[in-house]
Amino acid sequence: MTPPDELFQPAPKAPGPEERKEPPSVPPGDARPRTLAATERVAKYFPVEGGWFGRSGRFVRAVDGVSIRVRRGETMGLVGESGCGKSTLGRLMLRLLDPTFGRVIYDGQDLTTVSQRDLRPLRRRMQIIFQDPYSSLNPRMTVREIVGEAIRIHKLAKTRADEEARIAELLEKVGMRADAMDRYPHEFSGGQRQRIGIARALAVEPEFIVCDEPISALDVSIQAQIVNLLVELQETLGLSYLFVSHDLKVVEHVSNRVAVMYLGKIVEQAPADLLYAEPRHPYTRALLAAAPQPDPERKRVRLVLEGDVPSPIDPPSGCAFHPRCPRVVKGTCDKEVPRLEGTSPGAEHRVACWNPHTE
Amino acid sequence: MKAPSGRLHKVVSRAMPDEAPLLRVRDLVTSFRTDAGTLRAVDGVSFDVPRAGTVALVGESGCGKSVTALSILRLVASPPGRIESGAIELEGKDLLKMTEREVREVRGNAVSMIFQEPMTSLNPVYTVGWQIAEPVRLHQRKSRRDARARAVELLRLVGIPEPETSVDSYPHQLSGGQRQRVMIAMALACEPKLLLADEPTTALDVTIQAQILELLRELQKRLSMSILLITHDLGVVAENAEHVVVMYAGRVVESAPVRDLFAKPMHPYTRGLLESIPRPGKHRRLRTIEGMVPDLRRLPPGCRFADRCALRIERCNREEPPLEQTSPARRSACFRSAEVSP
Numbered sequence: 001m002t003p004p005d006e007l008f009q010p011a012p013k014a015p016g017p018e019e020r021k022e023p024p025s026v027p028p029g030d031a032r033p034r035t036l037a038a039t040e041r042v043a044k045y046f047p048v049e050g051g052w053f054g055r056s057g058r059f060v061r062a063v064d065g066v067s068i069r070v071r072r073g074e075t076m077g078l079v080g081e082s083g084c085g086k087s088t089l090g091r092l093m094l095r096l097l098d099p100t101f102g103r104v105i106y107d108g109q110d111l112t113t114v115s116q117r118d119l120r121p122l123r124r125r126m127q128i129i130f131q132d133p134y135s136s137l138n139p140r141m142t143v144r145e146i147v148g149e150a151i152r153i154h155k156l157a158k159t160r161a162d163e164e165a166r167i168a169e170l171l172e173k174v175g176m177r178a179d180a181m182d183r184y185p186h187e188f189s190g191g192q193r194q195r196i197g198i199a200r201a202l203a204v205e206p207e208f209i210v211c212d213e214p215i216s217a218l219d220v221s222i223q224a225q226i227v228n229l230l231v232e233l234q235e236t237l238g239l240s241y242l243f244v245s246h247d248l249k250v251v252e253h254v255s256n257r258v259a260v261m262y263l264g265k266i267v268e269q270a271p272a273d274l275l276y277a278e279p280r281h282p283y284t285r286a287l288l289a290a291a292p293q294p295d296p297e298r299k300r301v302r303l304v305l306e307g308d309v310p311s312p313i314d315p316p317s318g319c320a321f322h323p324r325c326p327r328v329v330k331g332t333c334d335k336e337v338p339r340l341e342g343t344s345p346g347a348e349h350r351v352a353c354w355n356p357h358t359e
Numbered sequence: 360m361k362a363p364s365g366r367l368h369k370v371v372s373r374a375m376p377d378e379a380p381l382l383r384v385r386d387l388v389t390s391f392r393t394d395a396g397t398l399r400a401v402d403g404v405s406f407d408v409p410r411a412g413t414v415a416l417v418g419e420s421g422c423g424k425s426v427t428a429l430s431i432l433r434l435v436a437s438p439p440g441r442i443e444s445g446a447i448e449l450e451g452k453d454l455l456k457m458t459e460r461e462v463r464e465v466r467g468n469a470v471s472m473i474f475q476e477p478m479t480s481l482n483p484v485y486t487v488g489w490q491i492a493e494p495v496r497l498h499q500r501k502s503r504r505d506a507r508a509r510a511v512e513l514l515r516l517v518g519i520p521e522p523e524t525s526v527d528s529y530p531h532q533l534s535g536g537q538r539q540r541v542m543i544a545m546a547l548a549c550e551p552k553l554l555l556a557d558e559p560t561t562a563l564d565v566t567i568q569a570q571i572l573e574l575l576r577e578l579q580k581r582l583s584m585s586i587l588l589i590t591h592d593l594g595v596v597a598e599n600a601e602h603v604v605v606m607y608a609g610r611v612v613e614s615a616p617v618r619d620l621f622a623k624p625m626h627p628y629t630r631g632l633l634e635s636i637p638r639p640g641k642h643r644r645l646r647t648i649e650g651m652v653p654d655l656r657r658l659p660p661g662c663r664f665a666d667r668c669a670l671r672i673e674r675c676n677r678e679e680p681p682l683e684q685t686s687p688a689r690r691s692a693c694f695r696s697a698e699v700s701p
Contacts, residue, residue, distance in 0.1 A: 081564035189651055219419035220591055221648040224635035228645055246564065253637035253645070276639060290569035292594030294636050296617045304573050305566040308534045 033108055036240050037093050037126070037208050038069040042102030043264075044088050048313055060312050062088040064264035065102065067340075070208065075234065075241040077255030077272065079248055079287070081309055084261040086244045090210040093242060094126050095119070106208070124154050127201035131213035133193030137185040143196055144181040147171070150203045170199040175229060191222035198229065202237075210242045215250065227254060248291050252276050257348075260284050263312055263320040266340055270349035280343060280356040282327045319354065327355045379451070380407035381585045382431070382553055387445035389423075389430045392438060398655040400426040402609035404445075405682070408553065411583040415590060415600035415617070417632075421652060422606040424589045428555045431587075432472060433462050449553070467494040471546040473539075475558035480542060481530040487514075487541045488526030494548045513544040518574060536567035543574065550582055557589045572599055593636060597621060602688075605629050608653055608663040611682055615689040623700040625691040627668045630699050662693075670695045 043066070045059035063085040070076045070093075078086045091097045092104055095111045104111040106122055114122070130136035137146055147167050150156075157163035168178035174195040185193055194214065201209055211230065215223040231254060233239060245251050251258055252272055259269040260281065268281040279285045286305045307324050310316055316323050322333040332354045340352040389401040401423040408414045416424045429435045430442050433454060447454040449469065454462060471494075474480045482490060491513055492506035501509065507526065514522035517540040530538055539559065546554055556575065560568035576599065579586055588600055596603055596617065603620045605613040605628065613626035624630040631648035650667040659665060665675040674694055682692040693699065 081566065191651065220593070220632055221419060221635050222651070224637075224645040224647040225649075227637070228647060231643055248565070249637045252639060253643075286566060290565040292568075292572070292592065292598045294593040294597045294621065294633065296597040296621050298597075304569050306570075308536055308567065309564070 034071050035069045035105075036072045036107060037242070038067070038105045039089070039093060039099075040067050040103040040105065041065045042067070042089075042092055042099045042104060044085075044092055044097055045100045058313055061264045061315060062312060063092060063099075064315075066261075066264070066266055068093075068259060068266065068269075070240050070242050071256075072207075072240055073234075073238050074256040075243050075254050077251035077258035078242060078244045078261060079246065079251050079258060080261035081246060081287075083263075083309060083312060085264040085312070086261050087212050089261070090128070090212050090242055090244050094123075094128060094210055096128070124204045125206050126208040126210070127204065127206040128210045128212060129194075129197055129201050129214045132217050133190055133197050134185075134217070136197055137193055137200075139185055142182050142184055143167075143171070146185070146196060147181075147199050147203055150200065154204055156204065166203075167199075170202055173202065173233070174199045175225075189222075190218050191225060194218060194222075194226050195229070198226075198233070202233070205237075207238070208240045208242075210244065212244045213246070214243075216245065216247065223250070230254065248276075248288060260287065263310065263315050265320065265352065267321065267353070268351045269340065274349050278349075278357075278359075280349070280351040280358070281321075281353050282325050282355075282357070283321050285357065286324075286326075319352070327353075327357075329355050381410045381450060382408040382587070383446070383448040384427070384431070385446040385448070387427065387430055387447065388443040389426050389435055389440060390443050391440050393656070395656050399443075399609055400440075400655065401430060404606070404609075404611050406604045406611060406614060408585045408587055409602075410552075410585055411579070412602065413579065413586040413588055413600045414602045414604060415588045415596040416604050416606060417590060417593070417596055418606035419591055419652065421608075421655070423609040424606050425557055427606075428472065428557050428587065428589055431555060432466055432470060434466075434472075464498070467546075467551075468498045468549045469551055470553045470555065471549070471551040472555040472557065473542050473546045473559050475561050478530065478535075478538060481538060483530055486527050486529055487533070487544075491526075491541065491545045491548055494545065498549050509548065510544075513548055514541070516547070516578070517541070517544045518570075519544075535563055536570060539563060539567075539571055540574070543571070543578070547578065547582070551584055553585045553587065554579075555587050555589070558591070559588075560595065561590070561592070568595075575599070593621075593632065605632075608658070609655060610663060610692065611690075612664065612692045613690065614682070615691075619686075619689060625685055625689065625696040625699050626664075626693045627670050627695075627699055628664050631667075670698060 042063060044063040045061050048058040048060060066089055078089065080086045088097065092099050095104055099112060106126065109122065144167055147170055148163055151163055151166055157166050167181060171178055171180055176192065176195050185196065188196065215226050218226060227250060234241060243251060243254055255272045257270065258272050258275045259266045260283065262283050268275065268279065268284045279288055290305065305324050310320065310323065318334045318336050319338050322328045325333065338352045338354050340350050343349045343351060385405045387401050387404045388399055390397050390399045404427055406414065416427060418424045426435065431447055435442060442455060445455065454465065488507060488510040491510040495501050495506045495509050511522045511526050514525055519525045519537060519540055533541065560571050563571060572595065575586065590596060600617050603615060603617050604611055605626065607628050613629045620629065621633065624633055634646040635648060637645055648667050653659060653663055661677050662675040662680055665671050672694065680692045680694045682690050684690050685696055
C-alpha cells in the first residue's frame with residue numbers, strides 16, 4: 001500500500017516571521033515530507049461488556065474512519081465534547097492503542113505494520129502530555145526518577161553526572177528549579193506537576209507531542225502559564241502538537257489548524273482563523289455559540305442545542321448530528337453519511353455536511 | 360388596579376424591607392484544623408445577595424468560595440472545619456445563631472444548593488422521583504402521592520423528557536446533563552429564595568452547559584429567586600451575573616457590578632485573571648499571573664497577592680489593604696486600585 005501523495009510532498013517555503021499561523025520550524029529547502037503524523041480512515045471500536053461471557057457483540061465506535069494529518073512544526077487542534085473520540089484518536093496516532101482498522105502513519109512509516117523492534121526508535125520521537133497532573137505522575141517516584149526514566153530506557157546519558165545534568169536542564173526548560181529533583185509529586189501544585197509531566201515528555205527529545213487536555217485540570221491563571229510554556233517550547237524545539245481540548249478559546253489560541261469531532265468523526269476542519277470566523281458545520285456553530293464569552297456587553301446568542309449527544313454504541317443513521325441539527329434535510333441527512341469535503345475544490349476548509357452554512 | 364387605601368399603604372411599607380438584600384454575609388471566618396496547624400479558608404468575607412439577583416463568587420481553587428457557600432448552609436464538616444465568627448443573615452435572621460433544628464428548616468427549603476458533580480451528589484439506590492420528593496415530604500409534610508406528583512411537575516419544569524416515566528429511573532440511567540437537571544429539580548422542590556450553585560456546569564460539555572445555564576436563568580425569572588453562582592469561569596460570570604465578588608486566598612479582593620468589573624477591574628488580581636483568558640487576534644503569548652497562590656498556613660504579613668503583583672509597593676509587604684469602597688457599588692482591596700486600569 002502506498003501512502004497518499006501528500007505525505008511525500010516537499011515542505012513549502014519557510015513563512016515570514018509575521019505569519020504566525022504557519023508552522024515556523026520548517027527550514028527553507030527542507031525536502032522532508034510536510035506531514036509528520038497522519039491517520040488514514042482509522043477506526044477504533046471498543047467491545048461493550050455485558051451479555052453472555054461479557055461479550056455483547058456490540059461496540060462503542062470511539063473513532064470511526066478518521067483521516068487527519070499533523071504537519072511538521074504545526075499545532076493541529078482537535079476539539080469536541082466528551083466521548084467524541086478525540087482522546088482515542090490522539091492515542092491511536094501514537095499507537096498507544098491498536099486501531100480496529102485503518103492506518104496510522106508516522107514520518108512516512110505505517111505504524112500498524114511496523115515490527116515491535118522498529119517501533120521503539122519511533123516511539124522516542126513521539127510523546128504525550130496528560131490532562132490530570134495528579135494521576136499521571138507516579139507518587140512514589142521522585143522528580144529525578146520520573147524525568148530520568150526515559151533517559152535511561154533510551155540510553156540518552158552516558159554517565160550519572162550526564163543524566164543529572166540532563167534532568168536539571170529539562171527542569172529549567174519547563175521553568176522549574178533543579179532542586180525540585182529529589183522531591184515527590186505531592187509536594188507540588190497542579191501547575192508545577194504539569195510542568196514535570198512536560199519535562200518527562202521532553203526527556204527523549206521528541207518531535208511530536210499529543211497534548212491531551214493539558215490545561216483542563218488547572219486554574220485559570222496557571223492555564224495561561226502552561227499554554228505559554230507549550231508555545232515557547234514549540235518555537236525553540238520545533239515541536240509538532242496534536243492539541244486535544246474541549247476548550248475552544250485555548251484551541252483557537254494555540255492552533256494553526258483545527259478539526260472538530262462529533263461522535264467519532266471529523267465534521268469540520270480548517271485553518272484556525274477560518275474555522276472561527278466562518279464556521280460551516282451547524283455543530284461547529286453551536287459549539288462556538290454555546291461557549292460563554294467573557295464579555296458582559298455582548299448579547300447572548302440564543303442557539304442552544306437541544307438534547308444530549310447520542311450514544312456512540314448505536315450512532316444515528318446518516319449524519320450522526322442530524323437528530324440535533326437545526327438545518328437537517330429530511331430524507332438525506334438521516335439516510336446518507338456526508339463526506340468531509342473541501343468548501344471549494346482543493347480548499348483547506350473542509351466540512352462533512354449536506355446542508356452547510358455558506359456565508 | 361383599584362385597592363383600598365389601607366392596603367395600598369401596606370404595600371408601600373412592605374416595599375421598604377424589600378430593598379434590603381436577601382442575604383447579608385458579614386465578616387465570615389471559617390477555619391480548618393490541619394496537621395500543620397489551623398488555617399482560615401474564609402477570612403473575613405462580606406457580601407450581599409439582592410432579591411431575585413445573581414451574584415457570582417469567583418476565584419481559583421482553594422480561594423474559599425465553596426467553603427463560603429457551605430458555611431451559609433452550615434454544612435462545613437466539623438471537625439476539622441469550624442465557623443469561627445461573623446454573621447450570615449437571611450432576611451435579617453442570622454443563620455449562625457440558629458439551633459441545628461432551625462437551620463434544618465432552612466436547608467432545602469428557603470436556601471438550597473446544587474453541586475458540581477451530579478453523580479456523586481445523587482443517591483444511586485433511590486429513584487430520582489424519590490429524591491426530588493424527599494424535601495417536599497420533609498418540609499411541606501405532603502403525602503406520598505402528592506409528593507410524587509410534585510416530583511413529576513418539577514421534572515417537567517427542568518425539561519426532562521417524559522417526566523411520568525423518568526420519575527422512576529435511577530441516576531445512572533440518566534446522562535450527565537439530565538442528572539444536573541434532576542439536581543436542580545431537587546433544589547427547587549420547595550421554591551427556595553436563594554439557590555447556591557457551586558460550579559453547576561463545570562463537569563458538563565459546552566452545549567449541555569448552555570442548556571443548564573439557560574434553564575437556571577429561566578427558572579430564576581419564573582420563581583424570582585436569588586442565585587449565588589460559584590464559578591471559576593469568567594465567561595459564565597459575564598453572561599449570568601449582575602454582580603461579582605472576587606476572592607483570593609480566603610479574602611474578598613474586589614466586588615463590583617459585572618460590567619464595571621470587566622470594563623475596568625480595580626484589583627490587580629482581577630485584571631490578571633481577565634487578561635489570562637485567550638482572546639482572538641491578540642498576541643501569541645498570553646499574559647499570566649506569575650507565581651502561585653500563597654499557602655494559607657504561611658500567609659505573608661501584608662497583601663496576600665503582593666508577591667505576584669506588578670503594582671506592588673513597599674507598603675504592600677507590610678500592611679494588608681482593607682476592602683474599601685471606591686464608588687457606591689464597588690469595593691477593592693488594593694492600595695493602588697485607582698491605577699489598576701489606567
